Amino acid sequence: MSATPPTGVTVKDFKSDQQVKWCPGCGDHSILTQLQKVLAANGADRDRTVFVSGIGCSSRFPYYMETYGFHGIHGRAPAVATGVKCANPELDVWVVTGDGDALSIGGNHFLHTLRRNVGLKVVLFNNRIYGLTKGQYSPTSEFGTRTRSSPQGSIDHPMHPISVAIGAEVTFVARAIDTDVQHLQYVLKRASEHRGTAFVEVYQNCQVFNPGAFGFATDRTAKADNVLYLEHGQPLIFGKNREKGIRLNGDLLEVVPVDKVPRDDLIIHDERNPDPSMAFRLARMHYPDFPEPMGVFLAQQKPVYEDLLMEQIHAARAKSGPGQLAALFAAGETWTVE
Amino acid sequence: MSTATSEKTQPGRPAPAREIDRAAVRFAGDSGDGMQLVGSQFTATSAIVGNDIATFPDYPAEIRAPLGTLAGVSGFQVNFSSHHIHTPGDRVDALIAMNPAALKANLGDLVEGGVLIVNSDEFDESNLQRAQYQTNPLEDGSLSRYQLYKIPITQQTLAAVKETGLGPRDASRCKNFYALGLAYWLYDRPLEPTRRWINSKFAKVAAVARANTLALEAGYALGETTEIFTTRYRVKPAKLAPGTYRNLTGNQATALGLITAAQLAGKPLFYGSYPITPASDILHELALHKSFDVRVFQAEDEIAAMCAVVGAAFAGAIACTGTSGPGMALKQEAIGLAVMTELPCVIVDVQRGGPSTGLPTKTEQSDLWQAVLGRNGDCPLPVLAAQSPADCFAAAIEAVRVAVKYMTPVILLTDGYIANGSEPWRVPAVRELAPIPVHHATDPATFQPYLRDANGARPWAVPGTPGLRHRIGGLEKADGAGNVCYVPENHQRMTHLRAEKVARVVQDVPAQEVFGDAEGDLLVVSWGGTFGAVRTAIEQAREKGQNVSHAHLRWLNPMPANLGAVLRRFRRVLVCELNMGQLRQLLRGAYLVDAQGLNKVQGRPFMVSEICDRIDQLLGGAA
Known part of the structure; x- marks a missing residue:
């Protein structure tokens, strides 16, 4: 490990010395590579970059990044990352999570992180299955999915991450797919530039437990009819x-x-629309009735949590100066014993 | 045993004042009657005139239980003295009862012959019924053993505040200040501190400020100008150590201690917490002190609060959280993560009655096991307990100091009794406080995430440090290098290293002191907030000539190095605790000592007499 200048970094500089242990054919490999490319292209400072994760296949991600990393506990990565950001708002903090981690066990933290608009980039690897626990249905599995824990078919209705995120007042939300590497890079780059919480759902193939779940969007012959790329304006x-x-x-x-x-009848995409209603409608477009949108659904500017946190501290200090312990101790009614 | 009623009021000479050593007064009324407020005012004034004080607020979990019912009774007890005291008193010398329910719920604690002031206006048919009285106790002679004063406090208050033009509803809400004024007269306390407080509190509502002041003065004047009361009492200032004092609750003291520790470490304080009774006042207090770079995070739940603490510790803050029993249970997995990642942080558990939701506003010491033992895996961490409200300040600083030195989460146990209770706190000079040294790793050439120093602590390398990029987490890590490691021998070694590190904290734990003789018939052992009651009992027993000593434990893990030897020097050991015997079990396990228990789980602190009785029993009666 040696100090590196923040610029002039290459993709290789973001690869840690740990062996990547995901299954062959797993979509995680692509996401790792694209994110490393984006950070290198951004000239990101590895010493000021932190990856935080929870539990699951995707959550091994920090071990493979030559940055600071924290592998937390199941579902809690957004909370751990919020603590990191509050302690040092200067850090570039990424959360890597999966559909079970973010939406099932960690659902509460996911919602509240988004509504607070903490400056975190949250990348959710959605493979619609529990991988690390060997193939149970997840909160995004389709109704009727047959798995080891649902041999007759799942009777849970799935949750749609982007709908949930919009409902939780997210300020940036986007979707990409693991195999479309150029577009995935574009979306991750956009997320990296957002101030506030940036949420990215990546459709990610689990080669072992749910292969081809997103075939409609990756199949060369079919995908043009099943995917719609969002472009602002x-x-x-x-x-x-x-x-x-x-x-x-x-x-x-x-x-x-x-x-x-008439051309004017078509919806013009407006990612900056302060009203998230249309973005929510787009989030409800599902195969096979509709093409599934890829790209940036919403990119709004709102006050950022850690900025507000520090502003209150600065305001308190502007009013009465940095706190003095002697004054703190003697506040309120005191009396003296001779 | 005189009784008096307001019908007899007439101008007369003020009663002569009788000098007494100490007195305990309890204000009791409906939870909406403002009893906590006037109790706090009486306490502040008593502190300002130089008495030693100890308080015991006791209130229901419901914000407003049905009016006039036993469930809705809220009380505030203050013991004030001309000598050093440790407890709010077993019994009260004066009870101010604002309604029948308050009388019924509290009368049992009034000493025989004690002063009993009741708001006679509230003793109507329906209130008597709500308090489940068959007959009116003010009339049926059942209160003849007390000095009963039937004062129509509501009517008197309405008359006193009439000139302000407040409506009857608002006007009658001033009756707590009337009662306070009366109590001030009875114990010869000045009105000025409360006048000042009223004027600053109600600065924006002049009519309310005026009305409360008028009620306060009218209550005082009733004592001054009538001959209702045969005696008034005077308690001289206590001989406290010289210095400047301030009255602090345990929760305030904990908050000030955490701020101070962060300042002594030269770091921001991160406090992530989810509101829970009785710990929320720490959160409230810290939110007032942002000029000290206090970063308060009200999390979405207990788990998030603890996880954010772990994240903030990773990023280099002095990271703390506060909670109580049920929240503590939720935090345990994340506390385990802090043990595994060896990050410094402090978890304050303000214990309350359990299990489950239990008794949210009542005190207990039943989280000891979950503090010492409550996580998956072999997962030791240091645990200490504060012994009194003001002691929470020093205990919080000590907790941070150990956390940072050994790179470990530390649990600080307080309880509802000392968290809400208050006592004088001698304001320390800032220069008396030793800095908390913090060493952050900076050298990439020698850095390894799990390399250990002489204390067994791993380096604290914070994100943002050039060249120290590393990855840690909940998976077992290779000794030294810190990469994920499943090698069997490595797990055994790391488990040992973690345990050894926590055991090594003993070098920061002072040797166990014994109050009384160093050996003998009986050693009474206590920990945490029961200190005051136990110490008072031992003082009384020794005055009677009983062969009994006292060892009060501050550190529960690790325990003092000499504790085993101390225990073995006594024929018998009695462990007093507000649980079913959690410390007793730990002592038996660690030292093979046949300890007996005095255990109480009623949501209330020990009475001194309960401990004395048990000592008598064990020693075969008074010596």
Whole structure:
């Protein structure tokens, strides 16, 4: 380990000396590589970067990053990371989590971190299965999923991470897929630039327990019809020949052929919309009825938790100077015994 | 045993004052009657006039239980004295009861012949019924053993505040100040400190400030100008050690101690906590002191609070949390994480009655086992307990000092009794306080995350330090290098190293002192907030000539190095604690000593007499 200048870093500089122990074919490998590329391209200072995780396959991530890292306990990474950020707001803090870790055991911390808008980048590897415990259904598994703990099919209705995040007042929310590496890099870079909580859901393939869960979005022949890339200020258009669009019909979204409707009918994506209603509608677009949106759903600016925390401290000090113990001790009614 | 009623009021000479050593007074009323407030005022004034004081606030868990019922009775007891005292007193010398329920719930604690002031306006049919009285105790002669004063406090208050124009509802809310004024007269205390307090508290509502002041003065004047009371009492200032004093509750003292420790370490204080009775006042107090770089984080739950503490410790803050029994249970997994990652932090457990939700506002000492033993795996950590309200200050500093020195979480046990109770605290000079040395690793050439120093502590390398990038977490780590390691021998070695490190804290634990003789028939052992009652009992027993000594434990893990030898020098050992015998079991396990127990779990502190009785029993009656 040696001190490194914050610039001039390469992808290799972000690889730790630990052997990566994910299964062959796991989507985690791609996410690790893309994030290392993004940080290198950003010229990130490895000494000021911290990765925090909980429990699960994805949560081994910090061990593979040549940064500071903290492998916490199940579901609690956002809380640990909040403590890190409060103690030192200058650090660049990332949370790596999975669908079980963030949404099941850690659901409460996930919600409250988002609403507080703590300056954390939260990357959720969603493989719709419990991997590390060997294949039980997760809170994002589809209804009816047959697993070792649901041999007759899961009777739980799944949770949709982006809907939940928007409901929890997140200020930045995006989705990418492990195999589309360029787009994944783009989304992670956007997250890295956001001030406040940036939440990224990555569709991640679990080769062992839930292979092909996202085949609709990765299959070369089908994906153009099943995925829609969000671009700020652009109409929602998809399809092999960009022949399909999305418009509002009354209260409902519908897929329309772009050449059969006036161009103005199509929804223009506005990631900065202060009203998250449209972003929520987009989050409800699910295969097979709709193409699933990829990209940045929302990117809003709101006061950031650690800024507000420090502002209150600075305000208290501006008012009465840095605290003096002698004055603290003698506050209130005192009396003297000779 | 005189009784008097207000009908007899007429101008007359003030009663002569009788000098007494000490007195205990209890204010009792509905939880909305402001009894905690006037109790605190009486305490502050008594402290300012130089008495030693000890207080015992006792209130229901419900914010407003149904009016006039036994469930809604709130009381505040203050013991004030011209000599040094350790407890709020077993019994009270004067009881101010604002309604029948307050009378019923508290009368048993009033000494025979004691002063009993009741608000006679509240003794109507329906209130008597709510308090489950068959007949009116003010009329049926059942109170003849006390000096009963039936004062129509509500009516008197309404008359006193009439000029302010407040409506009857607001006006009658001043009646607690009327009662306070009366108590001030009875014990010859000045009104000025409370006048000042009223004016600052109600600065923005002049009418309310005026009304409360008028009520206070009217209560005082009743004693001064009528001949209702045959005697008033005077308690001279106590001979406390010279210095400047301030009245502090245990929770305030804990908060000030944590701030002080962080300042002595030259670091920000991070306090992550989830509101829980009776620990929330630490959070409230700390939130007032942000100019000391106190970073208060009100977490979404107990688990998040503890996890944020671990994160803040990793990033280099003095990281602390406060909670009580049920919250402590929730925090245990994350405390284990702090043990595994060997990060310094302090967990304050303000114990209350358990199990489960138990008795939220009542005191108990039943979290000792979960503090010492309560985590998965072999997971030792240092545990200490404060012995009195003011002692929470020193105990909090000690906890931080050990946490940082040994790189470990430390549990500080207090309890509802000392957390809410108060006593005079001698304000220390800042220069008396030793700095808390903090060493952060900085040298990449020699750094290894789990390399140990002479104390067995690993280096504290905080993110942001050039070249010290490393990864830690809950998985077992290789000795030295700190990488994830499943090698069997390594796990055994690391388990030993963690245990040895905590055992080594004994070098910071003072030798066990014994109050009384160093050997003999009976050693009474106590820990935490029962110090005052036990010490008072031992003082009384020794005055009677009984062969009994007292060992009060501050450190529960590790225990003092000489404790085994101390225990063996006595024929019998009695462990007094507010649980079913948790320390007794630990002592039996560690020292094979046949310790007996005095155990009480009623949500109330020990009475001195209960301990004296047990000593008599063990020693075969008074010597």
